[in-house]
Amino acid sequence: MIPSMVTAEAEAEILAELRRLRARLPQLTGALAASSDGLVLAQDSAATETESVAALTAAALGVAQRLSDSTGQGAFRELLVRGEHGYVATYAAGEAAVLTLIAETRVNVGRLHLEARRSSLHITALIEHSLGRRGPAAPSAGAPGP
Numbered sequence: 059m060i061p062s063m064v065t066a067e068a069e070a071e072i073l074a075e076l077r078r079l080r081a082r083l084p085q086l087t088g089a090l091a092a093s094s095d096g097l098v099l100a101q102d103s104a105a106t107e108t109e110s111v112a113a114l115t116a117a118a119l120g121v122a123q124r125l126s127d128s129t130g131q132g133a134f135r136e137l138l139v140r141g142e143h144g145y146v147a148t149y150a151a152g153e154a155a156v157l158t159l160i161a162e163t164r165v166n167v168g169r170l171h172l173e174a175r176r177s178s179l180h181i182t183a184l185i186e187h188s189l190g191r192r193g194p195a196a197p198s199a200g201a202p203g204p
Contacts, residue, residue, distance in 0.1 A: 068188030069100055072181055076102040079177045085165035087144070090158045091151065091181055094119055099155060099185075115148055115158045122148075136171070149174050152182035 064072075076089040080102055088103030088111075096116030101108045123134045139146040145161040147170060157178045161170055 064099060064185060065188045068184050071184050073100040073102060075177055075180050075184070076100055079159075079173055082173050083159075083161070083165065083170060085162040085170075086159055087162060088160035090115070092116070092156055092158065094154055094156060103160070105160075111158060111160075115156055118148065119156055136174075138167070145170070147171075147174060149178040151178045152185055155181065155185055157181055 072091050076091060080086045080089055088101070088105050090101045090103065090108055090111055091099040092112035092115055093099060094116060096113040098108050098112045105111070118137060118139075119134065122137045126132060126134050133150075135150055137148045144163045145159075145165060145167070147159045147161065149157045149159075151157050157174060159170065159174055
């Protein structure tokens, strides 16, 4: 996915979702949505190095995907890094994007995961809608399921 393919309206909605997420988790110091190749879609952070963080996220994503695949754990879902001064958490947002969060050490990691997973699903839907993609068609009434 190329970020320019995402509409300005979708970018604004993604930014609004990042702001809502930061409001729900005050221990977040930054939130970033990026394409899986490291291009910023939206960010809500005072940090000036968002492009660098997006690029590093893409590199970490590649390693995490290979690790998950090679160990038989299936498709990448999330990655959590704990540093001396806090956490960096990355969540899949569909196949083409990721949500990366920077959090203080005092964040409740369970709540971080819960809120981030919800937001990543919402961001996925916004991106797919912007690109005109639809999920698998639901079986019609009376039609046999898979």
